[in-house]
Amino acid sequence: MDFHDSLSTSNAASAFSDVLKKERSVIGELRKDSIQSGSIGEKDYLGLALSGGGIRSATFSLGILQALADFSLLRHVDYLSTVSGGGYIGSWLIARLKQNEKSIDQLEKNLSPLESPDPNTQAWEPIQFLRAYSNYLTPQLGFFSADTWSIAAIWLRNTILMQSILMLALAAIVLSPRWIYLGPDILIGLPVWGRILPWTAIALVVSGSAFGLRKFGGSNTPKQWQVLFTVVFPLFALCCYAAMMIYKTVQASWLQPVYAAVVVSVSMLIVQEGGQVRSKTAREALPLWQLLFFTLCSGGLAGILTYSLIQISTAATDTWIVMTVGPVLVVAALSFVLTCHIGLLSRALEDGQREWVSRAGAWLNICAACWFTLFFTAIYAPLLMLRLDEWFQAALPALTIGWVVSTAAGLFSAWSAKSGGSGTRAQSLSLKLIATYAPYVFVTGLLFLLSFTLHVVLARYAHPGGQPLFESWSGLLSRDGFIAIEAQYWDLMAASGGAARWLVLSSIGLFMLALVLSRRFDLNEFSMHYFYKNRLIRCYLGAARKQRQADRFTGFDPNDDIQLSEVTRRPYPIVNACLNLVHGKRLAWQERKATSFVLTPEYCGFYRSDKSPKERRWLAESAYRPTSKYGGKVYLGTAMAISGAAVNPNMGSFTSPATAFLMTVFNVRLGSWLGNPRHEWTWNRSSPKTGIFYLLCELIGATNDERGFVNVSDGGHFENLGIYELVRRRCKYIICCDGSQDSAFAFEDLGNAIRKCRSDFGAEIEIDVNQILPGAETGRSRAHCAVGYIQYPRIQRPDGSALEEASIGYLVYIKTSLTGDEPADVLEYRKLHPGFPHQTTADQWFTESQFESYRRLGYHIGRKVFEGSMENVKRTPPESETAMEVLFKDLQAASSRV
Structure with a gap:
């Protein structure tokens, strides 16, 4: 059955109650084709959450999926909620169901190592493709590799184009005081x-x-x-x-x-x-x-x-x-x-x-x-720089070198998984300090340099007495030239003031040119979003296609991607992203600075919890729009890339205004601007027509949910496990695979999810994770998972007909950990690489042994978690309980015995 058979094609903004009602209706119909009667309650839903963590989480989750396929559990999954790296492998699974396997039964058979043990068969080709492209950003390694140089070329091209807009606008502003x-x-x-x-x-x-x-x-x-x-x-x-x-x-x-x-x-x-x-x-x-x-x-x-x-x-x-x-x-x-x-x-x-x-x-x-x-x-920055050069001859070169080094360090710290964007706060002190102060050094240096450059240009053309100080630029930019400029500094200022009419026209001209360029240079296409998206599609969606015909020069195939609205099989995907609200109105959200934004086959949007009267007639009360028409058609690859946009100027609770300025100037922008689902005029557009206003909003951290376009980034910037939206949908059974970087076992992502679910839904999650903590002497955990309860409160049903009674759900929380009984090759890899299995998320270039170690660890953990309990499920369950009820109760009992 097609998802769209029973759903309205209305373009109007929908409330979440309508979205949930339709999702449940569709899932109920699709269950008939893949679930045996009595395996799960009619109104009970099973959600599988794959956490963020880049390729580390994706590869670990691949092993978990293989273990679930061994026990034929994938067919029971109603919702597949993914974040960031979990979205890589989740999109791969969804694309296989769309473009490769004909049914979930066939997918489980091909995915299970027990059913398809020979890695040289056709069933293993999608996984072997992932193994080959484990360096998905630059598949061909080496300094002289075309892939390596392509990164530099694309970043440099896009940065120059975006910087030209910013520098022209800033120059117009800096010129105005004259x-x-x-x-x-x-x-x-x-x-x-x-x-x-x-x-x-x-x-x-x-x-x-x-x-x-x-x-x-x-x-x-x-x-x-x-x-x-x-x-x-x-x-x-x-x-x-x-x-x-x-x-x-x-x-x-x-x-x-x-x-x-x-x-x-x-x-x-x-x-x-x-x-x-x-x-x-x-x-x-x-x-x-x-x-x-x-x-x-x-x-x-x-x-x-x-x-x-x-x-x-x-x-x-x-x-x-x-x-x-x-x-x-x-x-x-x-x-x-x-x-x-x-x-x-x-x-x-x-x-x-x-x-x-x-x-x-x-x-x-x-x-x-x-x-x-x-x-x-x-007015005074150019003079200060000239005076420093006069007093200390090495001052300007030293300051310039220091400025460049601190800027590079700031960019590195912003990119590093230890300083934000990875869903973890266990940051080293040195990177914290760099990430905090380096952007301010850069902003100061940039404004001083821009002002000094404008003054030198004016010294060349707006000179006193009508005669230039030097006939050539080389003479003007020499030390003698600087001395001459400093000596006649205020004469030059007076001369430029006398040309006020031309300065006014110059300021207007610079800003208009920035406006024209921003209309030509698409804000999304010339960020690093498309670079990132294309490589994710090549690796994960390309691996899901049998008849792939890639370009022989670039290796890309435009047919790898599919429209998200054309995904028509279970599990129903929820691709989680973060809607940045750095300048939002809700005071209680000043820490999170964001809200959850979802992309699903039917609807894209976010839940608007603020029910205050709208102040603008063009803003809808609700914030979900039909995916088939939202944002100029949303593709699965776009959703996957947005959900994994770990590095972005605006990053939810990780956002710093100074860091946002630094990252915007250097075009370190993996996120995307999408039409605001609340906005009646722009919700179906893919990007702003004139992007300078939104680029400036990104520059100063002024994102909100009231303008025509919203800024979305990595779902881990809001909630990194993917259970938030499953709890919103009141799933009775949730399996969460946590592949995030957490070498300290602080369980920060779990704590963050528990707090948000309690604050936003009134759902209380009770779970004891002590058995996952590594021992002080052995460094080994007693168990790979913990099972807890979810206490759902009494709420109004989605259709408004009655109250949905309070209920109890189960959360199976699986974490990357080592207990000592792992395969020998996995333990050997740990000895050689002590950071395993929590190596930095900044490492997106996996070796063959690294890929296999994470995949095998996931497979081992998945079998260890479910193997014993599945034996109990094979026995005929009591008439009063479903097979899924028996499974999760047994998992909880086994967890409590550890």
Whole structure:
């Protein structure tokens, strides 16, 4: 039966209750073809979870699958939930059912070493293909291998294209301070607009503040963007304007303090009355005369601070200093006045109103910090670099080398499995420190270098007196050239200021060029996502095809991949990914910074737990869309690659803003931007048409679930075992294969899954894993697995017809471990490689012996776990219990006896 026979083809966003109802209906129909009556309850579901961990987990899980095939257990699996490396082998299994084997019975026979023991037969060809491509990224090893050089060529090409967009946009921003400072001069020269603009800003600030204070606790509370554009930004623009006016009109300095005192006093009175600041309680109410007196005191303080700023500006002889520091000082003065005024008002202000003012003040100070950083970088960074070169002749080369080394170290630490993206937090201290601080060194160096480069270019063309300092670039870039530039630094700045019109056009031109290029350079195609996806498809989906016709030059066959919506057999695949919410609204998720995103044959999307009223009419309440039309058709290879995108600027709880900046600039991006399932206009698109906005969001870690496109990456960035979505579906029986890197046996991924299942579903997982812990003396575990209980709470049925009663489920947790009874070759490999079976996930280049050791270990563990209990299942079970009930009860009893 086809999955789609009984399912709606509607394009509307579906709720999870509808998704689950249809999944259960389809699975019920498909069970008739492969499950004997009495083997499992009609409403009981068996889920198999294959964890993340790269090729290590994929190869270990292959052995587990072979053991399950020995006992004919694969036919009973309803859901196959995979994450990252588990998705490699899970996709291989699904593709075999689609393109190779005709039934699950035939697949079990071909996969079982007992049924097909000869590795030279056709049944073993898919596994032998995996063995041959165990170095799936570069199958042909060696420095002069075409595969090795292809990695460098593809990364370099894509990085140059993406960097061209970023550098053009950043150059436009860094160039802007050189002409922004002329704004006040223009306003002064325009009698009408020079007066209207400041008063318009004052009106916006006053009215916005009054409305915000009045409605701070009501249902009509202004949204953040409304407060920013009606209060914060106009107020900061006023601060900038005030700083320049103080500097430009020092001749009439006695008028400025009076003007400031009057404006501040009047504005405060309007805000206080309009915002109903005076307490309504008789005990705390302020008499009007006190309110007026305190307001005049605050206005007088504003006048005194203005006078102080005038004295400071009188000593300043440079417009650049005023424009860099002036707005910051005005903001500081205004903050001090507001602080004193709030103190004077005391209880007349309600707590919520004080919080509102504090939040607006925080945003104002953020604007001031950004302003200072931008102006200092654009104006003073080149001078600082020139002065360092003058004072210490080896300073610039040494700093450059240090910057390059720290950047390379930061990239390595971000890529390394020990510093994130592998689903583990057992990180070494050195890599933690590098991953934390190296990105900041890189960002600082990049901005300084960009500013210095722009200044050198301007020195070549915007030179004082109309004569270039040097006729050639070589002379300009020599040490004599740097000395000349430093000597005439401020003359060059003045000359560039005189060419403000051209600088404005240059800034606009640079940004428009970045916009055009971002429309031509697809954000997904020119990341490393397609490079990664193509090699995964060649290895794992190519191995599943009998009639493969690969290109003789590249080794790729476009027909290896299949549409995810065309997968029509059990087990029903759930490919788990991570939807990054680094800038999400849910405060409780500030640690996880993500939510689960699934790709299945029927639906792609995520569960939206936030039921607050939507603020945008184009955002749907639910977030699941039909896979056949989602994202311009989702392929199994795409789902597999997204689920395994371990290295990405935004990585759920592993995300660091500075690291995100570093990884975006160097195009270390394996994740993908997909149409937002909530968005009515973009959910069926594969990528943004103009990607610069989303590239900048990735750069600064501003991903969320409200824009047209969402950023998805490795499922291990959210939950690395794959049991989260099975618990959401209330599977009674879950087999979890944990092949993650956990040499310390901290069981971090298991703990993470238990916490999330409890927090999000109310499901309590009780399991004792002490028997898996290695002994202090022997270093060996007492058992390879532990069996626990899942206590499902009482909830509403998916169709809303009744309550789904509380129930008990079983979790069989299998972990890569050694008990000492493994085959001799596996133990020998362990002696030579002490990290086995928890070698780093960063190692994606397996040798033949490494591949066979992990596969054989998985097969050995799978047989050890199920062999004894399957003997009991062969006996006729009682009428009141199914075969699956007997199996899992026996597994639990055996686990408790260890």
